[in-house]
Amino acid sequence: MDFIFIEELRVRAWVGIYPREKAAPQMVELNLTFGVPDAAAEHDDIADTINYAEVIERIRAELAERHFNLIETLGEFVVNLLFEEFGAPWVKIRIAKIGVMQGVRRVGVYIQRGRNGYSPPPTPA
Numbered sequence: 001m002d003f004i005f006i007e008e009l010r011v012r013a014w015v016g017i018y019p020r021e022k023a024a025p026q027m028v029e030l031n032l033t034f035g036v037p038d039a040a041a042e043h044d045d046i047a048d049t050i051n052y053a054e055v056i057e058r059i060r061a062e063l064a065e066r067h068f069n070l071i072e073t074l075g076e077f078v079v080n081l082l083f084e085e086f087g088a089p090w091v092k093i094r095i096a097k098i099g100v101m102q103g104v105r106r107v108g109v110y111i112q113r114g115r116n117g118y119s120p121p122p123t124p125a
């Protein structure tokens with residue numbers, strides 16, 4: 001398995017438990033790593049892999065449309081999008097709110113999951 005990574009993806013999202021966070025979207029930062037078949041590298045064909053441009057577009061579109069109370073729930077939603085829509089076998093994601101609390105640059109959640117009980121491989125560098 002190969003791994004695609006997307007770093008420091010900034011997305012406007014509706015997330016948070018406070019009224020101000022329900023009244024307006026805020027910027028969140030995503031770092032994503034997901035498994036893709038080795039076949040793409042063998043055949044040099046985008047049809048054999050997961051198109052990361054489409055992943056980014058779908059995440060932006062979905063997060064613009066719904067509100068989550070918890071960053072954990074938002075993270076689970078993105079993981080399931082990768083599993084169900086793109087067929088990723090394994091996903092690691094880090095999602096952070098930026099500057100949402102005084103004296104804290106970033107706060108958020110890490111999630112690492114394998115689809116259908118798939119055992120995650122050793123964490124890639």
Ligand SMILES: Nc1nc2c(c(=O)[nH]1)N=C([C@H](O)[C@@H](O)CO)CN2
Nearest residue numbers: 016017018069070071072097100101
């Ligand atoms: N475990 C969590 N704790 C908190 C969350 C969260 O999503 N998960 N969210 C908030 C608020 O929305 C916060 O971001 C506002 O400062 C507080 N705790």
